[in-house]
Structures are given as C-alpha cells and as structure tokens.
Amino acid sequence: MSVAVACVAGVRAALEAVRDPEIPILTIADLGILREVRVEDGRVHVVITPTYSGCPAMHAIEGDVRATLAAAGYADVVVETRLAPAWTTDWLTPAARRKLLEVGIAPPVEASSDKNVLRLHGAAVACPRCRSSDTELVSEFGSTACKALYRCRACLEPFDYFKCL
Ligand SMILES: [Zn+2]
Structure with missing residues (x-):
C-alpha cells in the first residue's frame, strides 16, 4: 500500500x-x-x-x-x-436535505431549538412525495430510531421523517 x-x-x-x-x-x-x-x-x-x-x-x-x-x-x-456543541439536525447540509427528499424521507424541519418540533408534535412535516403539509404522525419510531413514521393525508403514502434534534 x-x-x-x-x-x-x-x-x-x-x-x-x-x-x-x-x-x-x-x-x-x-x-x-x-x-x-x-x-x-x-x-x-x-x-x-x-x-x-x-x-x-x-x-x-x-x-x-x-x-x-x-x-x-x-x-x-x-x-x-467532540461532544460540545452537540450535533443538531440543523447541521445537515442543503445537499443532505435534497438527498433525503430524493429517497422519500422528509428532512428535518429547521429550528430544532423549538421544543414542539423536537417532540414532533405540531411540526408541519411536508410529504416528500407531493409536498403536502397535511400529514400525520403514525409512530415516533420509523424504520430506525432516528426516524419517525408519518403518513400523508393528501397522497396517502407513508414516509419516514428524519427527526429533529
Ligand atoms: Zn403526499
């Protein structure tokens, strides 16, 4: 080598x-x-x-x-x-957000300091397929612990949401 x-x-x-x-x-x-x-x-x-x-x-x-x-x-x-400052989903690059959408995963809603967003409740998570914000949380745990499972009421498709931290 x-x-x-x-x-x-x-x-x-x-x-x-x-x-x-x-x-x-x-x-x-x-x-x-x-x-x-x-x-x-x-x-x-x-x-x-x-x-x-x-x-x-x-x-x-x-x-x-x-x-x-x-x-x-x-x-x-x-x-x-390096543990401080702690990683947050705000550190995802624009390229990362675009790549997530391309594979049907909703990227984290920005401003993770918002505690409502942090707990998923009240966050307007847009459907990665049709971009509708008429979505509902199905499970706080999607295919992995880092993701939550949502369903879009507009196109009826379930999708993973990359959780905010
Ligand atoms: Zn949809």
Whole structure:
C-alpha cells in the first residue's frame, strides 16, 4: 500500500466514502458529523461529533473513518470525538436535505431549538412525495430510531421523517 501525502482536500475526498449506516446516501460531511479535518506534521486529525446516543449506528462511524483512511494510505490518523456543541439536525447540509427528499424521507424541519418540533408534535412535516403539509404522525419510531413514521393525508403514502434534534 502506498502512503498518501496527507492533505486536507485529499482526506475530505476519501471521507466521502464514509456514509451513515442507516441512510447510506448521506456522507458524514452531509450530516454535519464531520466537523474538522486538519493535517499537522503529516498526522491527520479528524474531528467528528456523534449524532445522538440513541443512534447505535454512530459507533460504527469512527471505525469506518479509520478503516477508510487506512485504505486510502493515511497511516497516521487521529480521530477525535467532540461532544460540545452537540450535533443538531440543523447541521445537515442543503445537499443532505435534497438527498433525503430524493429517497422519500422528509428532512428535518429547521429550528430544532423549538421544543414542539423536537417532540414532533405540531411540526408541519411536508410529504416528500407531493409536498403536502397535511400529514400525520403514525409512530415516533420509523424504520430506525432516528426516524419517525408519518403518513400523508393528501397522497396517502407513508414516509419516514428524519427527526429533529
Ligand atoms: Zn403526499
């Protein structure tokens, strides 16, 4: 295996391969989990902020970061976990929101500091298919703990909603 000369752009490009285990269309950069990439004296520092402790997939991500960078030839990698400030769904990039809609998952309603939105009640979650906001919460837990199950009253389709935090 060749040893890559560490540069921030190269590391970021390699990390495009690290995806959310539950929503593989989203990279950790899309999710806002990837906070920082630094190269100091040839050593790669990657700073990640976990989504939330209820998300078991998060434990896999640090391992994926290490494995992906090792495969790309980065021998000297430090993965730091930064817990503060806490990750929120506000950190999802516009690209992430677009990708969620494309696969029929409603992206989180913004302004997660709104406690009503946080608890799902009263949040106007638009249907990812027909964009109607006439939707109802079916279950606080969708296909995974990170998602809630909604149903659209307009097109009658159920859909996952990426919960706000
Ligand atoms: Zn609909």
